[in-house]
Amino acid sequence: MTGSLDVNKLLEFIQDKKENFEGSLLNEASNVKEKIEEILTVGNIDLINNAHKLVQYIIKGEQQELESFAKQEGIAWASHEIPLTLKLEWVQAIRRTLWKFLQAYNEERDKNLTEEFFSIEKQVNNQVDHFLNGLFLTYSQYKDSLIRAQKELVENLSVPIIPITSTISVLPLIGEVDLHRMHVLEEKVLVEIERLRIHSLILDLSGIMKMEPEVIAHLMRIIDGTSLMGCETVITGLRPEVVKNMINVGIRLNEEVPTLGTLQQALSKYIVN
Incomplete structure (x- = not known):
């Protein structure tokens, strides 16, 4: 993330207010909130921990790590019978929560909202959208490959020589x-x-x-x-x-x-x- 915003200090700010961040995140994703433990049990997907990873990649502008993480998440969600709508709600909740904390970080330092700060909002949104695109693409491709493999298995079982x-x-x-x-x-x-x-x-x-x-x-x-x-x-x-x-x-x-x-x-x- 470019500009005069101190990336490390922003991450420290979020880490210091970790409980508030997670609480705000869960409030933003009411449907997912009830499924946190189930998703962890069924798919071994730690949504809270993954949210912090995503925020870090977005704030630091780590594009390669973001793309790799999107593929990893896409495969994980495609491998289990977990509704993709929950993932979409969760990522959008991360977007809204991150923006709240960016505003809080700015206000705590008595800075006025500037054109540069709005540019940072645009960068955050672009990064989140890029993550979602990568996740959905990988999810679709991996799901299709699973369906093909299952179809091939069924066909082979239907002709047991x-x-x-x-x-x-x-x-x-x-x-x-x-x-x-x-x-x-x-x-x-x-x-x-x-x-x-x-x-x-x-x-x-x-x-x-x-x-x-x-x-x-x-x-x-x-x-x-x-x-x-x-x-x-x-x-x-x-x-x-x-x-x-x-x-x-x-x-x-x-x-x-x-x-x-x-x-x-x-x-x-x-x-x-």
């Missing part, structure tokens, strides 16, 4: 299967056949109650694709409802695709024997 031997794997499908899941299935199955050198893939459909015609057709194309890669696909556990649906829309399995009633039968045939 389980190696049984060095050349045989089982793929049990459970729950609802739509076209999106079929596209995920197609991509992962073809990649894993090559990576794991799968010769036989046992596709167990006993956990599937219903499949739409377009989904069944896509599944047949995936099975044809595995065949082109030299992998035999064995289907087990076809439910009557799915079979009836296939018959009604005229979808037939490739005659070269083995089908067995249960996964246990397939394991007995392809592993035990």
Whole structure:
């Protein structure tokens, strides 16, 4: 912070009145006040201590530290289920409280408000806005990366290819299967056949109650694709409802695709024997 304002003396002034500063801050952020302990417990985020850090970076004009702190805070808040509106209220409370203490510091020294002092207010506001922009940007980017990672995890769990031997794997499908899941299935199955050198893939459909015609057709194309890669696909556990649906829309399995009633039968045939 430029100008004739003595930065160190201002920080000493705030430190000497630390309890008043914190009390004023909590009064300015009434909603956050009730969540202080919860936020500390859930996210290990010490709002009071962090407020003092932010004030120090702002007053000293430590731009690099301010930017780094904004990123750190953005990641911390994105990592936990804490409403971002609380953070916004808290930072705005810090802005208002800091300005109050700047005025008090000026008045205690019997100085009149000058153009230079208003310039300091502008600098403070710019620094706070810069911190908020950095925090929100990091929060958004990190949150998006978490969502992508969670989506990828869910998709991987929805296509659980389980190696049984060095050349045989089982793929049990459970729950609802739509076209999106079929596209995920197609991509992962073809990649894993090559990576794991799968010769036989046992596709167990006993956990599937219903499949739409377009989904069944896509599944047949995936099975044809595995065949082109030299992998035999064995289907087990076809439910009557799915079979009836296939018959009604005229979808037939490739005659070269083995089908067995249960996964246990397939394991007995392809592993035990």
